[in-house]
Amino acid sequence: MEKESAVIRTKYPEYEVLTTSEERHKNYRIKEIETIISMKKRGRTINDIS
Numbered sequence: 001m002e003k004e005s006a007v008i009r010t011k012y013p014e015y016e017v018l019t020t021s022e023e024r025h026k027n028y029r030i031k032e033i034e035t036i037i038s039m040k041k042r043g044r045t046i047n048d049i050s
Helices: 001-009 028-041
Strands: none
Touching: none
C-alpha cells in the first residue's frame, strides 16, 4: 500500500492520502458479541445486524 500511496501523492500532491489501519477496527466487547448472537438466533440477517 505504501508504494501506491507514494504514486498517488506524487501525482496528486494537493490531496491527502488516507489509509486504513488495524487500530481503526476495535474488537467486539463480550456484550456486543452476545447481542449479535442473540439477534442471529432470532432470525435477523447480517444486513439487519450491521
